Amino acid sequence: SSLPPPSTPSQTKMHTVWIRLNAVVFFSLSVLLTLSLLCSFSPPFLGDNGNPDRPLHPIVSHVRMNTLRSLRAHGGVDRALFSVDLKADFNPAFHWNVKQLFVFVVAEFETEKNPINQVVLWDKIIEATDSVKTIDVKDSVIKYSLISQRSDLRNVDVTLKVCYDTMPITSVMTMDCSEQVGRFTLPGDYVSGGEKKKAPKKKRKLAEEKPRMT
Numbered sequence: 312s313s314l315p316p317p318s319t320p321s322q323t324k325m326h327t328v329w330i331r332l333n334a335v336v337f338f339s340l341s342v343l344l345t346l347s348l349l350c351s352f353s354p355p356f357l358g359d360n361g362n363p364d365r366p367l368h369p370i371v372s373h374v375r376m377n378t379l380r381s382l383r384a385h386g387g388v389d390r391a392l393f394s395v396d397l398k399a400d401f402n403p404a405f406h407w408n409v410k411q412l413f414v415f416v417v418a419e420f421e422t423e424k425n426p427i428n429q430v431v432l433w434d435k436i437i438e439a440t441d442s443v444k445t446i447d448v449k450d451s452v453i454k455y456s457l458i459s460q461r462s463d464l465r466n467v468d469v470t471l472k473v474c475y476d477t478m479p480i481t482s483v484m485t486m487d488c489s490e491q492v493g494r495f496t497l498p499g500d501y502v503s504g505g506e507k508k509k510a511p512k513k514k515r516k517l518a519e520e521k522p523r524m525t
Contacts, residue, residue, distance in 0.1 A: 347481040350408050362403035368487065372398040374416060374471050375493035377450045382464065382502040389464035391457040391497060394450045399473060399489070401437055401444045411438040413476040414446065416453070417488070420470070422463045430457050432471075466499045 362370055377394040384390075401412055415434040422428060432453040437444055457464070471493040476486045 350481045365403075365490070367404060367406065369399050369401040369404045369473075369475065369489065371473050371489040371491040372400075373493065374399075374473050374489075374491060376469070376471065376495045379498070379502055380452065382497060382500075384462050384501065387462065389459045389462045391464055392453065393457075394452045395433065395448070395471065395493075396450065397433075397446055397448050397473065399446045401446070401475075404475070404477065405439055405444060408479050408482065409439055410478050410480050411436055413478065415474055417472045417474050418457050418469050419472065420459075420464075420467045422459060422461070422467065424461065424463070428459065431455060432457060464497055465501070467497050468494065469497060470494050 362368055364370075374397045375395065377396050380392040380394065382389065382391045395416065397416065399414075401414070404412060413434065413436055416432045418430045418432050420428050432455055433451070434454065435446065437446075457469070459467075472488045473491070474486060474488040476484055478484050
């Protein structure tokens, strides 16, 4: 039996264009995945970033209630409107893997029906491209009223917290709150326009007595 004739170079194709392109694409994706993982695990090695007490966290000087504007009942629920003072430096929370921060002030309080209530009162977005990454507001009226599910905000102790969502360039989004808080107690009377207003008394329904049939 005779052997087959040897193949010429034009007949032998070890790697086609598509095979080469597939190798380049998947190698590039592997490099990007490796760099993304290294980027997501890098924050613990960046130092305190200007905040030795809580590394990579903002420095919140104070958050407190300034002036109570109103406390009234509307639609069967209590609503409180007031102004706040907030001073914080968010520069330590930014590093090369942070795209932006979503900052918000949360009010926490306890009622008879719900042991834990949390309401967002004020918010702000700080981006990495912003030249100013500090917040310094005084007597600023909250954007969203403090609303309870019932008429039970009078004589309630309220705690204000500064929380923030960290949105990284690559990694998972995280949420944290500052250790600095502000506390105050809402009055026992309704307040409207700077004047105290007594809470409306509940009307008692008198049951009509029907004559008994003998």
